[in-house]
Amino acid sequence: MITALAGGVGAAKLLVGLARIVDPKDLTVIVNTGDDIVLHGLHVSPDVDIAAYSLAGIVDEEKGWGIRGDTFHCLESLNRYTGSEWFNLGDKDLATHIFRTDLLKKGYTLTEVTQKVCAALGVGVTILPMTDAKFETRIVTKQGTMHFEEYMVKRGAKDEVLGVEFFGAENAEPSEGVIAAIENAERVVICPSNPVVSIGTILSVKGIREALKRTKAPKVGVSPIIAGAPIKGPADKLLRGLGHEVSSFGVAELYADFLDTFIIDVADSSGKQRIEALGLNVVVTNTLMRSLEDKVQLAKSVLKNNFVGSGAFLYSLRHGL
Numbered sequence: 001m002i003t004a005l006a007g008g009v010g011a012a013k014l015l016v017g018l019a020r021i022v023d024p025k026d027l028t029v030i031v032n033t034g035d036d037i038v039l040h041g042l043h044v045s046p047d048v049d050i051a052a053y054s055l056a057g058i059v060d061e062e063k064g065w066g067i068r069g070d071t072f073h074c075l076e077s078l079n080r081y082t083g084s085e086w087f088n089l090g091d092k093d094l095a096t097h098i099f100r101t102d103l104l105k106k107g108y109t110l111t112e113v114t115q116k117v118c119a120a121l122g123v124g125v126t127i128l129p130m131t132d133a134k135f136e137t138r139i140v141t142k143q144g145t146m147h148f149e150e151y152m153v154k155r156g157a158k159d160e161v162l163g164v165e166f167f168g169a170e171n172a173e174p175s176e177g178v179i180a181a182i183e184n185a186e187r188v189v190i191c192p193s194n195p196v197v198s199i200g201t202i203l204s205v206k207g208i209r210e211a212l213k214r215t216k217a218p219k220v221g222v223s224p225i226i227a228g229a230p231i232k233g234p235a236d237k238l239l240r241g242l243g244h245e246v247s248s249f250g251v252a253e254l255y256a257d258f259l260d261t262f263i264i265d266v267a268d269s270s271g272k273q274r275i276e277a278l279g280l281n282v283v284v285t286n287t288l289m290r291s292l293e294d295k296v297q298l299a300k301s302v303l304k305n306n307f308v309g310s311g312a313f314l315y316s317l318r319h320g321l
C-alpha cells in the first residue's frame with residue numbers, strides 16, 4: 001500500500017498520476033480537513049473534495065476546485081438575499097455538501113461520508129480525512145484571527161501572517177485507519193502541498209508525526225516550492241510569516257525529522273547540497289505538473305527513488321515501472 005499525505009491542488013495532480021500507475025485499491029490518501037468550513041449550514045470539505053473530484057476525473061482543473069462545467073445558479077440566488085457571498089459553490093458541488101451535511105447530522109463520521117462520496121463517484125482510492133473531529137486552521141493577522149478560508153478566499157491572502165493556530169488539535173484523534181495506513185505502508189508520499197496549512201495541519205494531529213517516524217516505509221516528499229515560489233496559493237506568505245525560508249530547503253527543514261527523500265525541481269538544483277546536509281536524499285527532476293504525462297512522470301519518480309520496497313509491491317504497479 002502507498003499512503004499519501006495531501007492538501008489541495010498540488011496533491012490532487014500528483015494523486016491523479018499515482019492512480020494511473022498504482023492499483024487504486026493500493027493507494028490511501030490522508031487529507032487535510034483544517035480548511036473545512038460550515039457555510040449556510042453546509043459542511044464544506046475543500047481538500048477532501050479536490051482529491052475526490054480529481055480522482056473521479058471531474059475536477060475543474062482551471063479553477064483548481066469544484067466540478068468541471070458546473071453552474072452557479074444557487075449561489076447567484078443566494079447573493080440576491082445576502083449580497084455577500086464570498087465562497088464560490090457550484091450547483092453540482094453543492095449536492096456533495098448537502099449529502100455530506102445530512103449524513104453528518106444523522107451521525108455518520110466524515111470518514112464514512114467520504115467513503116460514500118467516493119463510491120458514488122467511482123473513486124477506488126481510499127480517501128481518509130485526517131480526523132473526524134472538529135478542527136479548524138486559523139490565521140493570526142493584525143486584523144484578527146480568522147478561519148483559513150476567510151484569510152485565503154474572502155480577504156485574498158493579503159494580510160500579513162503573524163501566526164497559525166490549529167483549533168481543536170489537542171482533542172482531535174486521527175480518523176480510523178490513518179495511523180495504520182502510515183504504519184503498514186510500503187511507501188509514504190508527502191504530496192506537494194502547502195507545508196504549513198495542509199501538510200503542517202495533518203502533522204499536528206495527535207500521533208501522525210510519531211507514526212511517520214516509526215514506520216519502516218520509505219518516506220518521499222515533493223517540494224511545493226519551485227524556484228523560490230509556490231505555483232498557486234499562499235505558501236510563501238505562510239512560510240515567511242512563520243519565519244521559514246521560502247524555498248525547497250525551507251520546506252525540507254519542516255519535514256527533515258521524518259522524511260527520507262525529498263524531490264525538488266530542476267530549477268532548484270543549486271540547493272541540493274544544503275538539503276542533503278539536513279540528512280535527506282535529494283532527487284532533482286521536473287516537478288511542475290502541467291499535463292497528465294507530467295503527473296505520471298512525477299508519480300513514477302516518487303515511487304522509484306530510493307526504492308527499498310518488496311517485489312510484491314513492484315508487482316502491484318500497473319505499468320511495470
Ligand code: GDP
Binds near residue numbers: 287
Ligand atoms: P494552498 O496553499 O492552501 O492552496 O494549499 P494546497 O495544499 O492546495 O497546496 C498548494 C501547493 O501546491 C502550493 O504550494 C503549490 O506550489 C503546490 N503545487 C501546485 N501545483 C504544483 C505542481 O505542479 N508541482 C509542484 N511541485 N507543486 C505544485
